[in-house]
Amino acid sequence: MRQFPYGKAALCILFAAITAGLWLAAHPVKNKTATLTFWIFAKNHYDACKAAAASFEELHPGVKVDVQLVAGQAVTHRLQAAFWSDLDVPDLVETEISAAGTFFRGPLEHVGFVDLTDRIHKEGLWDGMVQARFAPYTSRGRIFGLPNDIHPVMLAYRRDIFEQEGIDVSKIRTWDDFIRIGRKLTIPGKRYMIELSDSNQWSFEVCLFQRGGGYFDSEGRCIIDNEIAVQTMCWYVPLVVGPNRIGNSLGTSQGSGQMLTRALEDGYILCLICPDWRTKQIEMDVPRVSGKMALMPLPAVTPGGPRTSTFGGTMIGITKHCKNQDLAWEFAKHLYLDSRGLAQMFRMTNTVPALRKAWNQPAFAEPREYWSGQKIGLLYAALAPEVPAQYTSPVIVTAKSKLGEALVECIQRYKEHGDAGFEEFARASLRDSAEQVRAMIRRNPY
Amino acid sequence: MGEPKHKRHTDTSKWFALQYRYAPYLFVAPFVILFAAFGCWPIIKSLILSLHTTNGPKDVVFSGLSNFRFLLADPDFHKAVGNTAEYAFWSVFLQLPLSLGLAILLSQKWLRGREFLRLAFFSPHLLGTVFVGVLFSVIFIPQYGLLNKVLHAVAGVPLDTKWLANPSLVMPALVLTALWMYVGFNMIYFLAALQAVDRELYDAAQVDGANGWQTFLAVTMPGIKPVAIFVLVMSTIGSFQLFELPYTMLGNGPGPDKAGLTVVMYLYQSGFVTGDLGYASAIGWTLALGVLVISLIQMKLTGAWKGSA
Numbered sequence: 001m002r003q004f005p006y007g008k009a010a011l012c013i014l015f016a017a018i019t020a021g022l023w024l025a026a027h028p029v030k031n032k033t034a035t036l037t038f039w040i041f042a043k044n045h046y047d048a049c050k051a052a053a054a055s056f057e058e059l060h061p062g063v064k065v066d067v068q069l070v071a072g073q074a075v076t077h078r079l080q081a082a083f084w085s086d087l088d089v090p091d092l093v094e095t096e097i098s099a100a101g102t103f104f105r106g107p108l109e110h111v112g113f114v115d116l117t118d119r120i121h122k123e124g125l126w127d128g129m130v131q132a133r134f135a136p137y138t139s140r141g142r143i144f145g146l147p148n149d150i151h152p153v154m155l156a157y158r159r160d161i162f163e164q165e166g167i168d169v170s171k172i173r174t175w176d177d178f179i180r181i182g183r184k185l186t187i188p189g190k191r192y193m194i195e196l197s198d199s200n201q202w203s204f205e206v207c208l209f210q211r212g213g214g215y216f217d218s219e220g221r222c223i224i225d226n227e228i229a230v231q232t233m234c235w236y237v238p239l240v241v242g243p244n245r246i247g248n249s250l251g252t253s254q255g256s257g258q259m260l261t262r263a264l265e266d267g268y269i270l271c272l273i274c275p276d277w278r279t280k281q282i283e284m285d286v287p288r289v290s291g292k293m294a295l296m297p298l299p300a301v302t303p304g305g306p307r308t309s310t311f312g313g314t315m316i317g318i319t320k321h322c323k324n325q326d327l328a329w330e331f332a333k334h335l336y337l338d339s340r341g342l343a344q345m346f347r348m349t350n351t352v353p354a355l356r357k358a359w360n361q362p363a364f365a366e367p368r369e370y371w372s373g374q375k376i377g378l379l380y381a382a383l384a385p386e387v388p389a390q391y392t393s394p395v396i397v398t399a400k401s402k403l404g405e406a407l408v409e410c411i412q413r414y415k416e417h418g419d420a421g422f423e424e425f426a427r428a429s430l431r432d433s434a435e436q437v438r439a440m441i442r443r444n445p446y
Numbered sequence: 447m448g449e450p451k452h453k454r455h456t457d458t459s460k461w462f463a464l465q466y467r468y469a470p471y472l473f474v475a476p477f478v479i480l481f482a483a484f485g486c487w488p489i490i491k492s493l494i495l496s497l498h499t500t501n502g503p504k505d506v507v508f509s510g511l512s513n514f515r516f517l518l519a520d521p522d523f524h525k526a527v528g529n530t531a532e533y534a535f536w537s538v539f540l541q542l543p544l545s546l547g548l549a550i551l552l553s554q555k556w557l558r559g560r561e562f563l564r565l566a567f568f569s570p571h572l573l574g575t576v577f578v579g580v581l582f583s584v585i586f587i588p589q590y591g592l593l594n595k596v597l598h599a600v601a602g603v604p605l606d607t608k609w610l611a612n613p614s615l616v617m618p619a620l621v622l623t624a625l626w627m628y629v630g631f632n633m634i635y636f637l638a639a640l641q642a643v644d645r646e647l648y649d650a651a652q653v654d655g656a657n658g659w660q661t662f663l664a665v666t667m668p669g670i671k672p673v674a675i676f677v678l679v680m681s682t683i684g685s686f687q688l689f690e691l692p693y694t695m696l697g698n699g700p701g702p703d704k705a706g707l708t709v710v711m712y713l714y715q716s717g718f719v720t721g722d723l724g725y726a727s728a729i730g731w732t733l734a735l736g737v738l739v740i741s742l743i744q745m746k747l748t749g750a751w752k753g754s755a
Binding site: 405 | 462465466469472473476499501504505516521522584587588589590604605606608610611612613697698699700701702703704715718719720721722725
């Protein structure tokens with residue numbers, strides 16, 4: 001070819017590249033038209049939030065709220081990347097409790113969320129909501145998120161099997177009562193009293209919180225090796241391993257999907273640790289046991305002690321990139337503080353809100369057929385004020401992981417040696433894990 | 447009257463010469479620009495970050511070699527290196543011989559339906575790694591999983607064997623899954639190499655009275671050596687980059703007692719979960735140097751350079 005020295009093919013490629021480039025240049029990405037962009041990670045919140053966004057738009061003509069569902073794991077990493085790059089940062093975002101702490105790394109002025117402390121106190125929300133729920137979203141005394149929920153924990157159980165076995169759950173007041181009955185009902189390899197994990201810290205964490213322990217104290221110091229943790233470990237491990245076990249796990253974390261369905265239907269597991277949100281999951285995953293399930297409060301550690309714990313949580317935060325922070329705050333309040341909206345959300349998600357006055361809505365007193373006619377809203381709301389605070393840190397993910405490692409070590413040890421020297425081993429294992437968390441904290445120069 | 451013919455000819459020649467000179471640069475420019483922006487710059491930036499303690503890319507405090515010092519004493523990093531090395535070991539010493547054996551089997555002319563079998567063994571690789579991870583996490587579930595059902599029926603293995611929740615069973619589960627996925631893929635390389643071996647050499651070996659094993663050692667192995675070295679090095683590099691499979695199979699985490707923690711997973715956690723990009727960069731550079739050294743050793747031991755010379 002005389003006019004182009006590299007032949008027709010190369011000329012075609014060049015032409016295609018130039019055409020594509022010109023087309024892209026002529027069609028730039030449209031500027032976002034929404035007034036507020038809101039990222040949400042929980043699928044079951046999505047529909048409720050879309051409805052709330054629509055009613056907010058009606059109340060605020062000209063305002064458009066773009067609610068975007070971002071996958072659970074992805075939302076944290078996308079938000080982190082968005083903060084770092086200053087690109088595509090949403091105005092508001094719902095963040096899961098175990099990830100929230102990771103955003104509080106660095107100097108306070110560089111935290112990507114707006115400090116809501118003054119607004120919360122000024123509008124009386126500190127007293128109007130369950131105060132313990134602000135703890136996971138607080139760093140160095142400043143509150144960066146409004147809590148959506150409380151997530152009190154109860155035990156979900158196969159009521160029909162308990163009745164067949166002549167068990168009166170009203171007489172189960174303490175864990176000692178529960179374990180005694182559990183040993184009668186457990187048939188190793190065929191039936192277990194309760195789902196407890198032997199490979200992941202999640203169910204241990206629930207028990208630890210109930211006893212007043214946790215990952216960090218209010219000053220952000222790691223406490224996974226304190227005496228409460230040691231004693232909880234000594235109590236917990238024999239429940240999941242050894243001759244007196246009454247618990248078994250369903251997979252690598254809390255059971256869900258096919259495994260949960262089969263285990264509950266077959267009566268392989270009789271009781272599940274059940275925060276309010278999990279009741280919805282059970283209803284959806286195991287519809288065939290409708291009417292055969294019921295809820296009871298967690299047994300107390302000692303007579304008269306707290307009958308609940310907590311597991312999971314969500315906050316809404318306003319990012320510093322938000323240009324209209326007052327409007328974003330209004331939307332956050334509309335979403336989390338409107339009693340009627342919260343009642344509607346409870347019907348869709350079974351989640352008891354952190355706002356106390358919302359619990360008086362009729363939705364919370366509705367009997368649920370799935371749960372043998374129990375008024376689950378009232379049951380959870382009655383336990384809500386007892387929910388323990390869980391403090392956080394930027395290294396919360398590491399702390400959870402290290403606690404899990406200590407648990408697995410202790411289980412291995414107990415399998416091989418039983419009670420002999422177990423307490424000393426548990427103490428040393430937890431101390432070792434805590435020291436690794438402290439080493440991570442010391443690395444942070446801020 | 448138009449321009450004189452010789453003038454037009456001169457202009458065309460100039461235009462031609464101009465294109466001839468600059469067109470190659472135009473063609474390579476997109477790659478060079480993209481590689482500089484998304485390849486070279488991140489590499490340089492990560493080297494700089496590895497010398498800093500960070501909170502994302504904005505809060506950066508120079509800390510010299512402290513990330514590397516912390517890394518050398520970090521039990522999680524040691525665990526990740528141990529797990530990754532174990533996986534790489536099984537990839538090389540289990541996966542590759544199986545791939546080669548399968549390739550030899552499926553290159554036999556007496557085997558009926560070998561085209562179908564080749565496709566069947568290769569087909570797992572057509573699935574995405576994430577899909578395979580999710581699939582096997584279901585196959586491995588205790589009590590109701592397919593694997594436990596089969597093993598229970600065949601060998602009396604307890605139904606509640608927790609492949610992904612027992613630290614000592616996590617690595618076998620990962621290796622088993624990787625075998626299913628990659629044996630057929632590596633088989634394709636070996637099949638191609640086997641077909642390229644000179645048939646006359648086999649005839650000569652037969653005339654010389656060589657048995658099957660002697661023929662394999664003296665004819666087949668030297669014939670496929672360049673491909674075998676390539677597969678060995680690429681498998682090792684791929685093993686050290688292991689991430690998606692354990693991440694999806696173990697519920698988006700490293701599994702019980704970090705039995706499924708790999709170096710890349712630890713890098714990802716340090717960078718994007720903990721937000722410590724400096725430490726993640728230090729892990730990345732250590733991994734890159736480690737893989738480079740191992741690859742060089744492999745190539746030296748297998749005589750790869752001699753072959754190419």
